[in-house]
Amino acid sequence: MKRKGFTVIGILLCCIVFSGALYAVSRLVVPKYHDTLIEGHLSGEYYRETTDHDVLFIGDCEVFEHFSPVILYNEYGVTSYIRGGAQQLVWHSYGFLEDALKTETPKVVVYNVLALKYGEPQSEAYNRLALDGMRWGKAKIGTIRAGMTEDEDFMSYVFPLLRYHDRIDKLTKEDVRYWFSDGDPVSLKGYVMHAGVDPATEVPQERYDPKLPESSMAWLSKMADLCEAHGIALVLIKSPSIYPVWHAEWDAEIEAFAKSRGLRYDNMIAENDAIGIDMQTDTYDQGQHLNLNGAEKLTRWFGAVLKNEYGLTDHRGEAAYDADYAELTERCEREKLRLQTEGN
Amino acid sequence: MLFPSWAFLLFLAVLVPVYFLVPKRIQWIVLLLANAVFVCFAGVLGAVFLVVTVITVYAATRMFDASFARQKETLAAMKATHTKEERKSMRLRFEKRRRIVLVLTLVLNFGILFALKYGAAIGRISANLFGTEAFGQELALTMGISFYTFSTVGYLFDVYRESIPAEKNPFRLALFTSFFPLLVQGPITRFETVGRELSKPHSFDGRRFLSASLRIAWGYWKKLIVADRLLVAVRTLCAKPDAYRGGFILVEMLLYAACLYADFTGGIDITIGVGEMLGVTVEENFFRPYFSKNIAEYWRRWHITLGEWFKRYVYYPLSVSKPMRDLSKNTRRFGAGVSRRVPVYLATILVWALTGIWHGSNLTFLVWGLLNGIVILLSEELKPLYARFHVRFPKLTESTFYRGFTVIRTVLLLSSLRILDCYDSVGKAFSAFFSMFTTWNWGAVVNGGIQSLGLSCTDYAIAFLGVLAMFTLSMVQRKGAIRKRIMKRGTVFSVCVLLVLIGTILIFGRYGFGFDASQFIYNRF
Amino acid sequence: MEQLLGILREMHPETDFETETNLVDDGILASFDIVMLITRIEEEFDVVIPAKDIVPENFNSANALYALIQKIAEQDD
Numbered sequence: 001m002k003r004k005g006f007t008v009i010g011i012l013l014c015c016i017v018f019s020g021a022l023y024a025v026s027r028l029v030v031p032k033y034h035d036t037l038i039e040g041h042l043s044g045e046y047y048r049e050t051t052d053h054d055v056l057f058i059g060d061c062e063v064f065e066h067f068s069p070v071i072l073y074n075e076y077g078v079t080s081y082i083r084g085g086a087q088q089l090v091w092h093s094y095g096f097l098e099d100a101l102k103t104e105t106p107k108v109v110v111y112n113v114l115a116l117k118y119g120e121p122q123s124e125a126y127n128r129l130a131l132d133g134m135r136w137g138k139a140k141i142g143t144i145r146a147g148m149t150e151d152e153d154f155m156s157y158v159f160p161l162l163r164y165h166d167r168i169d170k171l172t173k174e175d176v177r178y179w180f181s182d183g184d185p186v187s188l189k190g191y192v193m194h195a196g197v198d199p200a201t202e203v204p205q206e207r208y209d210p211k212l213p214e215s216s217m218a219w220l221s222k223m224a225d226l227c228e229a230h231g232i233a234l235v236l237i238k239s240p241s242i243y244p245v246w247h248a249e250w251d252a253e254i255e256a257f258a259k260s261r262g263l264r265y266d267n268m269i270a271e272n273d274a275i276g277i278d279m280q281t282d283t284y285d286q287g288q289h290l291n292l293n294g295a296e297k298l299t300r301w302f303g304a305v306l307k308n309e310y311g312l313t314d315h316r317g318e319a320a321y322d323a324d325y326a327e328l329t330e331r332c333e334r335e336k337l338r339l340q341t342e343g344n
Numbered sequence: 345m346l347f348p349s350w351a352f353l354l355f356l357a358v359l360v361p362v363y364f365l366v367p368k369r370i371q372w373i374v375l376l377l378a379n380a381v382f383v384c385f386a387g388v389l390g391a392v393f394l395v396v397t398v399i400t401v402y403a404a405t406r407m408f409d410a411s412f413a414r415q416k417e418t419l420a421a422m423k424a425t426h427t428k429e430e431r432k433s434m435r436l437r438f439e440k441r442r443r444i445v446l447v448l449t450l451v452l453n454f455g456i457l458f459a460l461k462y463g464a465a466i467g468r469i470s471a472n473l474f475g476t477e478a479f480g481q482e483l484a485l486t487m488g489i490s491f492y493t494f495s496t497v498g499y500l501f502d503v504y505r506e507s508i509p510a511e512k513n514p515f516r517l518a519l520f521t522s523f524f525p526l527l528v529q530g531p532i533t534r535f536e537t538v539g540r541e542l543s544k545p546h547s548f549d550g551r552r553f554l555s556a557s558l559r560i561a562w563g564y565w566k567k568l569i570v571a572d573r574l575l576v577a578v579r580t581l582c583a584k585p586d587a588y589r590g591g592f593i594l595v596e597m598l599l600y601a602a603c604l605y606a607d608f609t610g611g612i613d614i615t616i617g618v619g620e621m622l623g624v625t626v627e628e629n630f631f632r633p634y635f636s637k638n639i640a641e642y643w644r645r646w647h648i649t650l651g652e653w654f655k656r657y658v659y660y661p662l663s664v665s666k667p668m669r670d671l672s673k674n675t676r677r678f679g680a681g682v683s684r685r686v687p688v689y690l691a692t693i694l695v696w697a698l699t700g701i702w703h704g705s706n707l708t709f710l711v712w713g714l715l716n717g718i719v720i721l722l723s724e725e726l727k728p729l730y731a732r733f734h735v736r737f738p739k740l741t742e743s744t745f746y747r748g749f750t751v752i753r754t755v756l757l758l759s760s761l762r763i764l765d766c767y768d769s770v771g772k773a774f775s776a777f778f779s780m781f782t783t784w785n786w787g788a789v790v791n792g793g794i795q796s797l798g799l800s801c802t803d804y805a806i807a808f809l810g811v812l813a814m815f816t817l818s819m820v821q822r823k824g825a826i827r828k829r830i831m832k833r834g835t836v837f838s839v840c841v842l843l844v845l846i847g848t849i850l851i852f853g854r855y856g857f858g859f860d861a862s863q864f865i866y867n868r869f
Numbered sequence: 870m871e872q873l874l875g876i877l878r879e880m881h882p883e884t885d886f887e888t889e890t891n892l893v894d895d896g897i898l899a900s901f902d903i904v905m906l907i908t909r910i911e912e913e914f915d916v917v918i919p920a921k922d923i924v925p926e927n928f929n930s931a932n933a934l935y936a937l938i939q940k941i942a943e944q945d946d
Contacts, residue, residue: 663908
């Protein structure tokens with residue numbers, strides 16, 4: 001009897017040590033997305049937030065590189081966060097919204113519509129970039145299921161070792177440095193700054209389907225339902241860019257959708273002059289994304305819209321927010337300085 | 345379902361507890377249902393063929409049994425009233441009827457196998473010959489058909505020869521034919537052993553479960569860490585016969601030898617382990633094959649069950665058949681040596697031709713089979729010469745060095761033959777083989793050549809350690825069964841070994857995204 | 870029996886067939902030898918061994934083989 005007890009304890013101990021070791025290896029081989037591929041770090045940074053937000057931006061690179069929460073707060077007193085990621089598809093965005101709603105209820109949700117042109121999962125690598133940092137819950141499970149490419153399997157999300165085990169011989173210092181620590185945030189409340197200038201040139205021609213995929217429109221509709229249920233104002237925007245082209249047919253389709261659901265839709269490409277965007281100076285990659293200059297102009301313009309249209313509270317003067325955003329402002333200035341000296 | 349898939353592990357995780365929890369009486373029915381799920385999962389067409397095999401073989405064997413009984417009865421009744429000649433002709437009439445049924449059953453079952461296996465190839469050939477459109481290109485083997493057809497036909501022969509009685513319950517025959525672990529890559533089994541055991545009740549035994557898990561884990565270890573890794577390089581080498589010549593061919597031979605061994609024995613380990621988990625003993629298919637001193641011995645130790653099958657049902661019957669004996673008698677005028685060799689030679693060549701075709705529809709496989717047969721006959725003829733050599737240099741031939749030499753020679757010889765397996769034409773294979781002696785490009789092979797095959801240095805290091813582990817274990821195994829010795833050191837120790845195996849598979853295994861969950865190489869056959 | 874031992878010794882002079890009881894399982898008699906042996910037995914004993922009797926148990930020792938030959942010879946009468 002005693003022997004049997006020892007055996008059971010022994011086996012349990014083995015299993016615990018085994019699980020611990022595998023967990024450690026798993027942490028080691030999962031990409032850290034900190035010094036390289038920082039877009040993968042964005043989805044997880046949200047959970048470090050100590051204050052809540054009146055405005056939540058969701059969408060792809062056209063939100064996380066185009067809007068600066070620092071300016072929104074410092075100039076309008078509007079608190080905000082950007083839950084955006086590289087090639088973040090509409091079901092990812094829906095998942096992030098659903099996830100955020102568990103802990104806070106913003107007054108306005110801003111969704112950038114560019115990604116609606118994708119009705120199918122696009123790439124496994126981008127799926128991982130968006131989802132690896134997300135916290136576990138119903139929202140994450142749903143998002144994984146919705147967005148898996150054909151060859152992916154759910155288990156590899158639960159046990160990332162299954163996906164990344166072959167990185168074992170490609171480990172870098174970054175992997176060791178952030179093995180058990182997340183390191184400093186790489187974004188400014190979801191905003192990633194780019195400082196270079198690369199003027200826009202001519203736009204490549206591409207074939208396109210004049211109708212947006214039904215599947216992505218269905219997700220957008222679900223998103224509108226979710227906001228309605230929580231009493232949140234959903235704002236659809238198309239951030240300024242030259243390429244990828246936002247076609248007139250798509251624009252009309254979103255316009256009609258917004259009308260039918262009573263939503264505001266801003267196609268900011270049409271407002272370029274009002275905003276003051278000049279694609280010769282305000283883009284770092286020939287008109288695909290805005291640089292710091294462009295982002296600041298756009299944020300100022302859109303901050304006024306939000307403030308005037310939705311009567312958001314000016315939180316400046318509230319100690320908790322002031323402290324949070326003072327720290328953010330400082331980081332923002334440091335980042336600007338770094339980019340200037342490094343000549344990014 | 346491939347062994348390395350979530351579907352298979354899940355299937356096992358559900359089946360094992362259910363199998364041991366249900367009343368013993370219906371255990372075999374649960375297993376039969378599980379087989380049905382497994383077969384249907386792979387495709388309904390495959391299930392149909394399997395059912396056809398079961399029904400025809402069942403009907404034939406029952407007919408044999410009934411015929412034997414009637415024959416005995418009739419002959420006994422005739423004993424008092426009829427002459428010996430009359431009784432003999434009656435017996436022959438019975439025998440003839442049975443033979444007709446046997447042949448029909450064989451034609452049908454091998455017909456299906458043949459059509460699926462060679463249909464596409466024959467279509468292509470006739471298209472080339474007659475310029476018509478190639479037919480039958482959609483024909484492809486259904487899962488496990490090469491293996492279960494042979495196993496079940498073996499049973500058909502056994503009943504036909506009156507070696508064993510026919511099974512009365514068709515579902516028990518179906519249970520044998522469809523036993524799921526055997527469908528992936530064999531081995532070919534006998535109804536007498538596995539089939540009977542399958543329908544017996546089995547109790548759960550924790551130690552047996554642990555021991556079986558060890559075997560399964562070791563199978564996955566070999567397959568995922570060594571075989572699937574080396575397969576990348578082997579495929580690269582085989583895909584470009586013009587670029588990779590000379591020294592690369594030797595690299596290819598050695599990598600393929602390691603890859604095929606790890607893959608095939610790994611798969612069989614999983615099969616036997618799964619059987620053991622359910623309490624069923626499945627025949628061993630390997631006995632340290634690469635430690636053989638000659639090709640004939642190698643073939644008694646590699647894919648043992650296939651060799652046994654051919655020996656039992658083709659080689660012996662053929663060499664003692666009437667036409668063969670007559671042929672032997674007719675050649676006596678060339679001397680006793682010749683006349684005695686005729687049956688052996690003909691049977692050997694035929695069996696090896698069949699073994700070749702069994703492995704694939706390509707002409708390369710036929711040539712490969714025949715060459716194996718020729719090598720075996722040659723070494724048989726050279727035996728007196730060897731014997732003289734042994735007498736002359738007894739010290740040398742009994743040394744470890746000489747034994748090592750014969751083992752390495754055998755591995756190199758069979759690896760050379762296997763080059764035929766790598767290319768789609770005999771010409772390419774021969775050209776590749778001879779380039780080893782004409783193209784001296786070892787500089788290119790070592791400087792960057794090996795690294796360009798899709799594997800990193802770490803990959804080679806891992807594969808090398810894996811091969812080293814397999815080699816060491818084989819050496820240790822000579823002194824006794826390894827799992828027994830592990831289990832002897834206690835449950836905790838065994839669990840530790842199991843966990844280490846699983847852990848290293850998870851970390852160093854070649855699986856998952858970006859890598860094609862490659863089929864077991866033997867699954868194609 | 871002596872006749873049978875003679876044939877066997879001719880094939881494998883190094884083996885002691887009177888005591889060895891594992892000829893097939895130990896790999897002393899390979900399939901090649903077995904077929905040669907059957908041909909010789911037919912020549913010298915005028916006995917045809919049918920395929921169903923070619924199993925290891927019948928060839929593992931000279932005694933077993935001799936018993937088989939006698940059994941078949943009796944049946945033929």
